[in-house]
Amino acid sequence: MNFIVMGVAGSGKSTVAKMLASQLQAEFLEGDDFHPASNVVQMSNGLPLTDADRLPWLENLNQLISTRFEHKQPFVLACSALKKSYRQQLAVSGNTLLFIYLKGATELITQRMQQRQNHFMSTDLVNSQFATLQEPGEEEFAITVSIDCPVEQILEQIIVAIENLKSQAAN
Numbered sequence: 001m002n003f004i005v006m007g008v009a010g011s012g013k014s015t016v017a018k019m020l021a022s023q024l025q026a027e028f029l030e031g032d033d034f035h036p037a038s039n040v041v042q043m044s045n046g047l048p049l050t051d052a053d054r055l056p057w058l059e060n061l062n063q064l065i066s067t068r069f070e071h072k073q074p075f076v077l078a079c080s081a082l083k084k085s086y087r088q089q090l091a092v093s094g095n096t097l098l099f100i101y102l103k104g105a106t107e108l109i110t111q112r113m114q115q116r117q118n119h120f121m122s123t124d125l126v127n128s129q130f131a132t133l134q135e136p137g138e139e140e141f142a143i144t145v146s147i148d149c150p151v152e153q154i155l156e157q158i159i160v161a162i163e164n165l166k167s168q169a170a171n
Helices: 013-024 037-044 051-070 084-090 106-115 123-132 151-170
Strands: 002-006 027-030 075-078 097-103 142-146
Touching (some): 002 013, 002 084, 037 051
Parallel strands (some): 002 075, 002 097, 097 142
């Protein structure tokens, strides 16, 4: 099983995904590293991305995912995956991906974004991130974890959920 840690900017995707990858002895992949340069400039200027802007990025990520599956390389990808259609695009290869949604309140996310340094994502984009967000539905292969606790507890909740899913699949 491979994983995409998703959520709005500032939810802790990269931190949690790195820790999860280490725990699972999987490769950590930072989704932001695969944005076209024009997207980074746009977000740095406080301008939200459109679906058309995100398409080349999602195609890059899909190729990355397909290659990892092809070579049987386990991975944990940190990626916003804000819309259901984006998640469907990422899972188009038909391989099993568990989406781990890091859920947090707008106020907490804004506070975290204001404390960030050296990141291209402007704090001005928090509201557009929430406006774009479509939380995973019951029909999606996803778990939701609150970010209202220390990162170690978040990781523990994720590991327990993964173990439960594996146990259910074995039965």
